Amino acid sequence: MRYLAVRFLQGVLLLFGVSLLSFAFLELAPGDFFEEMRLNPQISPSTVARLRAAYGMDRPLPVRYGRWLVSAMRGDFGFSFAYGSPVAPLLLVRARNTLLLTGTATLLAWVVALPWGVFCAARPGGWLDRGSSLMTSTLLAIPELLLGLCFLAIGVRTGWFPAGGMLSASFEDFSRWQQITDLLWHMVLPVVVLILGTLPVLLRHVRAALLEVLDAPFIRAALGHGISRRRILFRHALPAAINPLVSLFGFSLAALLSGSLLTEVIMSWPGLGPLLLEAVLARDIYVVVGAVTFSTFFLVAGMALGDLLLFASDPRIRSEALV
Amino acid sequence: MMRMRLASARKLIVPLALLMGIHLAVLMAGFVAPYNPDMQDRAAPNCPPTRVHWVSADGRLSWHPFIYGLSENVVTENGFAQPTKEAEPCTENPRTAYPIQFLRRGVPYTILGVLTPDRHLLGVATPAHLHLMGTDNYGRDVFSRLLYGGQISLFAGLLATALSLTMGVLLGTLAGFYGGWGDAVIMRGAELFLALPWLYLLLALRAFLPLHTGPRQTFLLLIAVIGFLGWARPARLIRGVVLSAKERSHILAARSFGASDLHLLRVHLLPETRSVVLTQAALLIPQYVLAEVTLSFLGLGLSEPVPSWGTMLATLQQYHVLVSDWWMFFPGIVLVVVFFSYGGLSDALQGERAKAGVGWEDYR
Numbered sequence A: 001m002r003y004l005a006v007r008f009l010q011g012v013l014l015l016f017g018v019s020l021l022s023f024a025f026l027e028l029a030p031g032d033f034f035e036e037m038r039l040n041p042q043i044s045p046s047t048v049a050r051l052r053a054a055y056g057m058d059r060p061l062p063v064r065y066g067r068w069l070v071s072a073m074r075g076d077f078g079f080s081f082a083y084g085s086p087v088a089p090l091l092l093v094r095a096r097n098t099l100l101l102t103g104t105a106t107l108l109a110w111v112v113a114l115p116w117g118v119f120c121a122a123r124p125g126g127w128l129d130r131g132s133s134l135m136t137s138t139l140l141a142i143p144e145l146l147l148g149l150c151f152l153a154i155g156v157r158t159g160w161f162p163a164g165g166m167l168s169a170s171f172e173d174f175s176r177w178q179q180i181t182d183l184l185w186h187m188v189l190p191v192v193v194l195i196l197g198t199l200p201v202l203l204r205h206v207r208a209a210l211l212e213v214l215d216a217p218f219i220r221a222a223l224g225h226g227i228s229r230r231r232i233l234f235r236h237a238l239p240a241a242i243n244p245l246v247s248l249f250g251f252s253l254a255a256l257l258s259g260s261l262l263t264e265v266i267m268s269w270p271g272l273g274p275l276l277l278e279a280v281l282a283r284d285i286y287v288v289v290g291a292v293t294f295s296t297f298f299l300v301a302g303m304a305l306g307d308l309l310l311f312a313s314d315p316r317i318r319s320e321a322l323v
Numbered sequence B: 001m002m003r004m005r006l007a008s009a010r011k012l013i014v015p016l017a018l019l020m021g022i023h024l025a026v027l028m029a030g031f032v033a034p035y036n037p038d039m040q041d042r043a044a045p046n047c048p049p050t051r052v053h054w055v056s057a058d059g060r061l062s063w064h065p066f067i068y069g070l071s072e073n074v075v076t077e078n079g080f081a082q083p084t085k086e087a088e089p090c091t092e093n094p095r096t097a098y099p100i101q102f103l104r105r106g107v108p109y110t111i112l113g114v115l116t117p118d119r120h121l122l123g124v125a126t127p128a129h130l131h132l133m134g135t136d137n138y139g140r141d142v143f144s145r146l147l148y149g150g151q152i153s154l155f156a157g158l159l160a161t162a163l164s165l166t167m168g169v170l171l172g173t174l175a176g177f178y179g180g181w182g183d184a185v186i187m188r189g190a191e192l193f194l195a196l197p198w199l200y201l202l203l204a205l206r207a208f209l210p211l212h213t214g215p216r217q218t219f220l221l222l223i224a225v226i227g228f229l230g231w232a233r234p235a236r237l238i239r240g241v242v243l244s245a246k247e248r249s250h251i252l253a254a255r256s257f258g259a260s261d262l263h264l265l266r267v268h269l270l271p272e273t274r275s276v277v278l279t280q281a282a283l284l285i286p287q288y289v290l291a292e293v294t295l296s297f298l299g300l301g302l303s304e305p306v307p308s309w310g311t312m313l314a315t316l317q318q319y320h321v322l323v324s325d326w327w328m329f330f331p332g333i334v335l336v337v338v339f340f341s342y343g344g345l346s347d348a349l350q351g352e353r354a355k356a357g358v359g360w361e362d363y364r
Helices: A002-028 A033-039 A045-054 A061-074 A087-122 A127-141 A144-158 A176-214 A217-224 A229-240 A242-254 A261-266 A272-282 A285-313 A315-322 B006-027 B142-178 B180-195 B198-207 B215-229 B232-245 B249-256 B261-297 B309-317 B319-324 B326-350
Strands: B053-055 B061-070 B073-075 B081-083 B092-099 B101-105 B119-123
Touching: A002 A061, A002 A285, A002 B180, A002 B198, A061 A285, A087 A127, A087 A176, A087 A229, A087 A242, A087 A261, A087 A272, A087 A285, A127 A176, A127 B326, A144 A176, A144 A261, A144 B261, A144 B309, A144 B319, A144 B326, A176 A229, A176 A242, A176 A261, A217 A229, A229 A242, A242 A285, A261 A272, A261 B198, A272 A285, A272 B198, A285 A315, A285 B180, A285 B198, B006 B142, B006 B326, B142 B180, B142 B215, B142 B232, B142 B261, B142 B309, B142 B326, B180 B232, B198 B215, B198 B261, B215 B261, B232 B261, B249 B261, B261 B309, B261 B326, B309 B319, B309 B326
Parallel strands: none
Antiparallel strands: B053 B061, B061 B092, B073 B081, B101 B119
């Protein structure tokens, strides 16, 4: 329990740190959302000043930060100038879309990587292992940016996949079944890109973790008892090797909200990434602060969840933490 | 470091040769590139790479490679090419052959800021153009832009890495050597920086800095932002090295002889960090090159008409370019080669040393 409390406190402090840091940079920055307005001859300077006052932009930094904190407590996370609405609902819709994408991709990547990595480790130096290591080092050398562009180009050129976006224009007219297939159809390319981005890292770690365990005497003993290879790999070796993998799983949970920014932008998926980018370009500062804080929150929560899972899976850690 | 095993030394050769080749070509961009990066060949926008021929029209093998000029295009009032009725754009006109000339005189360029030679590695006589990697929307030579763009993208990566490592070495050594509350503050800060989603942080930090600045300022700003965000990992590693090194007996002995802190740091401790710094550099440089490319791609870094690999790749966001102009992927291909070489380099530097544990860092 104490461990949990410490973890929670750390997370809250981190969130405070991040939002405070963002606000501090905000103060350093020249210009804001209303700066663009001032250049417009149709809007009088007094209107701009009134708008600034209405949004509280004329107040000093500590006041604004305090106000933002209050608004965050209320669940609004500030007000978007560009959308004219509180930030939280905007973020929630976008975060839902992002999670749909990254959740699917993360799940699939793990489902593929676990058995694959185990089989690679089962015969180190075999054809599967060598082939996979060639593939992983190739994939690691291709940035996600390029991977996304290539897949989009291929998908569009062949006409097999839609050119980005999440839903077709005539989505509303579709039947329920058509709507689902339409959504899935749009998801294929970004999900594939995201999987290819994470798969090499996962594969390498699964393989390394398994290799370490397969050296252990108890595996040789199990082999000596005539237990089948498959059973040894998945029932004896994998559970013993699970610790680093659980930590890794925590990291992939932590990256759910922030890991797909580029892919989303390239595939014009209406997730958190494009929202943040637009906000950065428009200087819609509360959206930026909100998105960064939100994704940091997810990060903290994901890592904490990973620790909890580790806690649940390994009795040694449990007893250590209790002492 | 000195007695690196032969196997890993051999592994270094290919990536090092590739990197040196690319960097040399980029440094000598003025000489290697046939054209100025901003020169617009308005008669030939969006043209695929010029085909180099060895066999002439009447079927004879030519010792001298040559290219064909393009079919007549009519340049309209707005300055862009319109094909005449009988000719598609970018089609070759087999009646006009132009041999490729080595060390041809062309546009003057500057090297080292003082010399202004005008010889280029390759070129063809004037009405024709040699576009080894095709042309972009404005008819600019992609090959030339790639080389000049590399000057920005590659050096942004190198300089940002230098900044990051300097900060990392400075803070890491201070934290490891002196310990105490300074150490605690620095390490908590490092944890904060490591915990954050990197790209989000990059975007956020960019958001709070001026967007519309001159290219030179933007370049420096990018380096500062990218380099500033990356100090935490090297700092942590170097702190570890210093922490373990400062308890060694030769350092304790030097201290008991009355060596000053500065002397200890300079003579005994900093050399110990060298291998960490090298491997970190091999890891960070490609990452930071990519950071510049990404920011410019997203419209937050350098912008047109400045050539950088990011601004070049950004044209791929236009639908028709993405679908039909495959040669606009060339900067990406070079980027992959750079990545691959640095990857091989860092693998060889790290040797067979197994990575211990899983870190957020290697999850990206």
